[in-house]
Amino acid sequence: MWPFKRFFGRISSSARNARPLYFFNTLGGAKQEFTMPARAHTVRMYNCGPTVYARQHIGNLSMFVFADTLRRVLEYNGFEVKQVINITDFGHLSSDADEGEDKMTKGLRQEKMAVTMENMLKLGEKYTAVFLEDLRALNVDTSRVEFPRASAYIKAEIALVQTLLEKGYAYEGKEAVYFDTSRFPAYGELGGVDLEGLKEGARVAVSEEKHHPTDFVLWKKDAKLGWDSPWGKGFPGWHIECSAMINATLGKQIDIHTGGIEHIPVHHNNEIAQSESATGKKPLSRFWIHRAHVQIGGSKIAKSEGNVVYLSEVIERGYSPLSLRYLFLNAHYRSPSNFSWEALEAAQNAFLRLRRSIDSLKNIGAGTPPEMYRARWHERANDDLDTSGALAAMWEMLRDEELTKETLKAGILDADRLFGLGLDKDDPVAEALWMKQFGVLVEEDAIPERIRTLLSARDGARKEKDWANADKLRKEIESLGYTLEDTPGGVRVFKK
Numbered sequence: 001m002w003p004f005k006r007f008f009g010r011i012s013s014s015a016r017n018a019r020p021l022y023f024f025n026t027l028g029g030a031k032q033e034f035t036m037p038a039r040a041h042t043v044r045m046y047n048c049g050p051t052v053y054a055r056q057h058i059g060n061l062s063m064f065v066f067a068d069t070l071r072r073v074l075e076y077n078g079f080e081v082k083q084v085i086n087i088t089d090f091g092h093l094s095s096d097a098d099e100g101e102d103k104m105t106k107g108l109r110q111e112k113m114a115v116t117m118e119n120m121l122k123l124g125e126k127y128t129a130v131f132l133e134d135l136r137a138l139n140v141d142t143s144r145v146e147f148p149r150a151s152a153y154i155k156a157e158i159a160l161v162q163t164l165l166e167k168g169y170a171y172e173g174k175e176a177v178y179f180d181t182s183r184f185p186a187y188g189e190l191g192g193v194d195l196e197g198l199k200e201g202a203r204v205a206v207s208e209e210k211h212h213p214t215d216f217v218l219w220k221k222d223a224k225l226g227w228d229s230p231w232g233k234g235f236p237g238w239h240i241e242c243s244a245m246i247n248a249t250l251g252k253q254i255d256i257h258t259g260g261i262e263h264i265p266v267h268h269n270n271e272i273a274q275s276e277s278a279t280g281k282k283p284l285s286r287f288w289i290h291r292a293h294v295q296i297g298g299s300k301i302a303k304s305e306g307n308v309v310y311l312s313e314v315i316e317r318g319y320s321p322l323s324l325r326y327l328f329l330n331a332h333y334r335s336p337s338n339f340s341w342e343a344l345e346a347a348q349n350a351f352l353r354l355r356r357s358i359d360s361l362k363n364i365g366a367g368t369p370p371e372m373y374r375a376r377w378h379e380r381a382n383d384d385l386d387t388s389g390a391l392a393a394m395w396e397m398l399r400d401e402e403l404t405k406e407t408l409k410a411g412i413l414d415a416d417r418l419f420g421l422g423l424d425k426d427d428p429v430a431e432a433l434w435m436k437q438f439g440v441l442v443e444e445d446a447i448p449e450r451i452r453t454l455l456s457a458r459d460g461a462r463k464e465k466d467w468a469n470a471d472k473l474r475k476e477i478e479s480l481g482y483t484l485e486d487t488p489g490g491v492r493v494f495k496k
Helices: 058-076 103-110 117-137 150-166 195-199 238-249 261-279 311-316 321-329 341-359 371-382 387-398 405-419 428-438 449-463 467-479
Strands: 022-025 030-033 042-047 080-085 170-172 176-179 216-221 234-236 254-260 285-291 294-296 482-487 490-495
Touching (some): 042 058, 042 238, 058 080, 058 117, 058 285, 058 294, 058 321, 058 371, 058 405, 080 238, 103 117, 150 170, 150 216, 150 238, 150 261, 216 238, 216 261, 238 261, 254 261, 311 321, 321 341, 321 387, 321 405, 341 482, 371 405, 387 405, 449 467, 467 482
Parallel strands (some): 254 285
Antiparallel strands (some): 022 030, 170 176, 176 216, 482 490
């Protein structure tokens, strides 16, 4: 284990405003500076989590790498963070609009399990465990996150529906209890939703008993499954689950709420409407931050499209999960990114080079991060999570031959506080992948004399900046069955 914490203590609260931190706030549609209210000590952040009816694909997982990176940037700026990722373990219909086949029921059928509440919760726990395992493989520290299950907050969800009914924001029909969106004039303000388009059925199918097309389910009645309530047996609506869990775990108002861009038109507008109507507190969240989709061949990754890749497949094909994390970091979260195996190969090569750079400095004591470069990656991270720009600043540092090994080591470890690539600890998976690709490391005293002579000549050419000759000498060494790795700790020689 690297002695990481010894070199980098937490930034003091007085340093929070040393460099402005900006996020693009969907509520308002612009970059805004993130600051904390007076006397507030902890950033309360809620990340919309998965419906655990099956394994999550890499598009889903990218959301939680983004959320983890967001937490890291906040902490880099000196903030304390309380992070909550909810687990929907029952009753999430296939669309945000409360229509279609229930996903958990679909999952039971796929697993050839009887459709019972006991089996539904059992299925949820099975795939929650898989989800958490995938997060840990991507170096998300799950011990620092709260993962509430929707099924554990039924009483709170029922109480919230009752409050909305008592305040006149909801009404009961034969099929469900609905929220009356006409009672909330600000409905649709998040993301500037085209309500006329919704009314015409672009996303919301009209039920005969709804008063308005945009009204949504707070409690879905079901005579066979669910929990008892004042309105009969059934399930809380998906939207009410999030509001109840936010209220219970973080409070009536929070600082940051995240999700995918698909959550903006319906789910998140519904959360705002029901939460603010019930509590009388506005806003529900000061910042709303949304991630764009990861695509394959220009199309959104989605099970419904049969267009999916799972982390297990990434690993089976010989890639490190952290190479996938590197790939996610190399694109801006608000821009749709395209996954391909070629792109992952390039990301893995970059990650392994970075991994080898820090490994070559393992026995070197860390000094102080170089301020010029540290300021650059801090600035890029603080500009709406420009992680690709922050990575570029780190690579620029690694090419600076005037920096000492101690300074380079400190710089890499400091930057990785933002990236979360696990560079502060040993990585046997990356080591094995590197050896498979480049061969076995040749210890210095075992390097043949002929190779030593060529290495010395190459070193002289590099010092004279005779890059053409240095490249020629490298190729001659490779023709003899050896490969070279230039690291901050010096050149390493491998035998294929």
